[in-house]
Structure formats: structure tokens, C-alpha cells
Amino acid sequence: MEIEVGRSLLEGNERRAAELVGIFREAGVLALNLISSPGAGKTSLLERTLKDLAPELRMAVIEGDLQTDNDARRVAASGARVEQINTYGGCHLDAAQIHEVLPRFDLRGTDILFIENVGNLVCPVEFHCGEDHKVALLSVAEGDDKPEKYPLLFHLASVLLLNKIDLLPYVDFDPLRAERFAKAANQGLRVLPVSCRGEGQGLAAWYDWLREALRDKRR
């Protein structure tokens, strides 16, 4: 019973997600679904990316949170168009919620739409939001074993940002071990070590990945 209902919920979501895929294709928007544990640094990554790439790309953000619009306010400070979805206990965003806020964006005037999901390494992975790519974040403070313990995200993501590498001297985290576990789930996964503080170590490679994904989308 539980499984049946779960399946029909997921199938309903897939239908709405397929509509989103069509809408994003039509508008030429690259849609990215950012997924991680709470506190892995999704919002900091967005703040930095929006600021650094503002002269070059037109970006917009959908912020998913259980409560508060703190992250939306942080991200809006960059000047980007931001819409908040509060799930009030819901553990993930779904395609219907994306549909609801989409009319508030000028999609034809947007290059990249970032969807910052609820902080959760498990549930958001199963609900497609019409995105072209899932972007996984893992903070080095979380431990290098996480891709082995929570493999589905790493299996389905196109790129993994190993974030907060400025903390590497102070934690027990072996980036090569994390990468090995992540690639066991997904051989084609791109793994990019980054820090969103100070110089923004590694972010240039993330920006190149974004440019390339946008080119591929519009080819």
C-alpha cells in the first residue's frame, strides 16, 4: 500500500516534471537542481556564483526551504530574480511547486535557473523538477564516506562540488576517497573541489562547467 501510493506520487511528479523539461527547452533555460545536506553550502555557492557571473549570464533562483526566507534574501542581495518556496515540513521540492512559481520569472530573459532544494541528501533525489542536471554538494566537514552511504544522489548527479576545501587541514577527509566512492556510484561524475570563501578556490572550474552545460543545452 505504502509502496503503491509512493509509486503513484512519483509517477504524477514525473508527468509534471516532463512538462517543465519542455518549458525549459522552449525558453532555452539551463535548469539546475542543487541538492545536499543542510549546511553543505548551497546558498553560499549561489551567492558567489551570482555575483561572479552577473556580468556574463542572466541567472535566476528558486529557493526551497522548510521555513524562513533567509536564503532567498541572501541570494536576492546579488540582484538576481529569486522566488521562495516554503515547504512547511516537506522534505523536498517537487515539480508541481516549481510550476507554481514559474510564471513569476522571465524565462526568455534567463540563461540559468538554479533550484536550491531543501537540505536533505535523501528525499529530493527522487523528485525530478524538470532540471537538466542535478548538482550535488558535499562539504568536507561531512566526511568522505558519504557518497558510499547515500549513493543515489551521486549516481544521478552530473557534477559533485566538494565544498569547503579551506577546512581540509582541520578535518579527516580524503578527497580521493570521496571521489572514489562517488565514481563507484557514477563513473561519469565530474568532481570539482571548491571553496566559496576568500579567493574562491576551484570556482573557475565550476564556472567553466556552467558555461559548457549552457552551450550543450542550446546546441
Next chain:
Amino acid sequence: MEIEVGRSLLEGNERRAAELVGIFREAGVLALNLISSPGAGKTSLLERTLKDLAPELRMAVIEGDLQTDNDARRVAASGARVEQINTYGGCHLDAAQIHEVLPRFDLRGTDILFIENVGNLVCPVEFHCGEDHKVALLSVAEGDDKPEKYPLLFHLASVLLLNKIDLLPYVDFDPLRAERFAKAANQGLRVLPVSCRGEGQGLAAWYDWLREALRDKRR
């Protein structure tokens, strides 16, 4: 429809959890449900606690993980009785799963049963596993805003361990701000800053909390 089904699932779980409460009361076992994001340090806390309190208390562990028995093996190295539950995609433990592994424990020979839930700050909170207390962990690397953004756990927990305080010099985390947000959700919450590395800063207060909770349980 979704809500109705969700409600009946939760009600079914509450019934099974109430049975567990009776079993734990009968056996005089203090049951603790450890809940946090992935990588906040639940397993490290258990490793340390089992080792430090082994001469004094009889402890056992139920390990919840999507995949792998890595944590069970880490914890078993202490000599404690450990049983693994793999949820294979399931985002939380539930009371039925606890029932299933319980016969493998000698409950009458156990003082404290730790239930290490799946790493997830959202879903495990709604599924009572018969525990006396929810124990929340938050790593200082996750950010001091998390109790405001994910309030339900902090509302329902009896104690919050602010873990990895050895990282405080390297992250932007204000323990007082985190405590203020957490206490806005739950005025009676005990907040204990700890580190499970090196000297084990703050762990003595956690051990005192455990002793007191066990005394209260058996009063």
C-alpha cells in the same frame, strides 16, 4: 489523498511506537533517538561515548543507514551490541523496523539503547521509535542558522549537541546565535557544545546528561 495516507502511516507508526515505549519501560532501558544531518558526527559521538562509559554503563546500538554497515562496524569495535538496519532508500527509521531487530538484544542487560537514525534533519523527526528522548546533533560546520530553518527537530529534542567545536576558529558559526534559534523552538532544550576529537571537550556534560536521564527513567 497524500495527506490522508501520510496521516494514517504516522498513526500506524505511533501505535507501534507506543508498544516500544512499554517494552523499554518494562526492561528499564533508556532509549535515545540520535537525529542529525549526514556527517554531523553521530557515529563519532557513539564511538567515543561507548568507549568512555563502557566501565560504567551497559550500552547497545541500533544503526540506521540507507546502505552499508560501515557505521555498525565502527561502533561494534567498542564491544557494544550493535544491530544494523538498512533502509535501502528509506529516509528515516520507523517503529516497525525497531521492533524487528529488538529480539536480538538482551534488553534486561542493557542500560542505554542508542538508535542512530538515517542522516536527515527532516524526515526522522516525525517517526517516533519509542525513544525517551530525541538527541539532536548539529555540527558547527553546518551553520548557526539551521535551528531556525529546520525547527521541528529542535522543538522535539531534549538535548542539542553542538558538535565539532574544535572547528569553531575556522568557520562562521556563532554558538550563541544557534542556541538562541534552538531555544526559540524549544525553551527547555539543553544545549551542550562538544568535540569528539582529542580531549573530547564538553563530553563530560553529555555523560552527566546521560546519567541523569537514566536515573530519571528508573526513578
